[in-house]
Amino acid sequence: MNYYSGKSILITGAASGLGRLMALEMGALGGNMVLLDIDHDGLQAVKNEMVGKNISVTTYVCDLSDRQQIYETTSQIDRVDILINNAGIVTGKYLLDTPDAMIEKTFQVNTLAHFWLVKSFLPGMLERNSGHIVSIASAGGLAASPKLTDYSSSKFAAIGFDESLRLELRKKGSLVKTTIVCPFYVNTGMFSGVKTRFNFLLPILKEEYVVKRIVKAIAKGKRRLIMPRFIYTIFPLRLLPVAMQDSILDFLGINKSMDDFLGRQETKT
DSSP, X not given: OOTTTXXXXXXXXXXXXXXXXXXXXXXXXXXXXXXXXXXXXXXXHHHHHHHHTTOOEEEEEOOTTOHHHHHHHHTTOOOOSEEEEOOOOOOOSOGGGSOHHHHHHHHIIIIIHHHHHHHHHHHHHHHHTOOEEEEEOOGGGTSOOTTOHHHHHHHHHHHHHHHHHHHHHHHHTOOOEEEEEEESOBTTTTTTTOOOSOTTTSOOBOHHHHXXXXXXXXXXXXXXXXXXXXXXXXXXXXXXXXXXXXXXXXXXXXGGTTTTOOOOSSOOO
């Protein structure tokens, strides 16, 4: 029996991109999938696809920027063994060009939804002394770049959320696990138009590859997954003077990566 067999697995942002692929992969491994997304049609299409593969699946249309709607939805779900906070949005504009409402929504979906979902399901996990909380953050939560002020800030916050939660669980002596995932740009369409200067160091990641790494990391109980490995260089880079750090990020092309950003209308991960 594999790690996912028989477990109730909730994935947000499951109508497309990484969420959809994770649902299919974990469902094929025997997981009982619970999928949340604001996209009714996309969610129904995923459900139909999974039913056709004899995968156990339940779907809920839910606006993750609405705390009350999250709580109303989670009250209908009896048990979650693995919670994957995957949903996210990106504006891709300079700060002064970003509407206030979009800044607020970015934090509501990318960060605050993690709080409401964890508060909904962590009590049950603590009672059973088992469970797994996964936060899909971003390499943008480790090193920012222009045109990502709201997105990177929300992902920095998601990383901080995971770290503090991990330490709280450790202090309680709980067996509930956490995993933080920080990939570089992924070709889901969410970051359409982004570019990388050195593809051999910082490739635009294929979503199938990212999903396989995530599925494997969760099953192994890995606490942190950063892709590609070159991203780990950000940690020693932080020790350098700011001007030197900025110059290195210029050289690597990070600070120009969003120059030709297009994105998509439906900006879910």
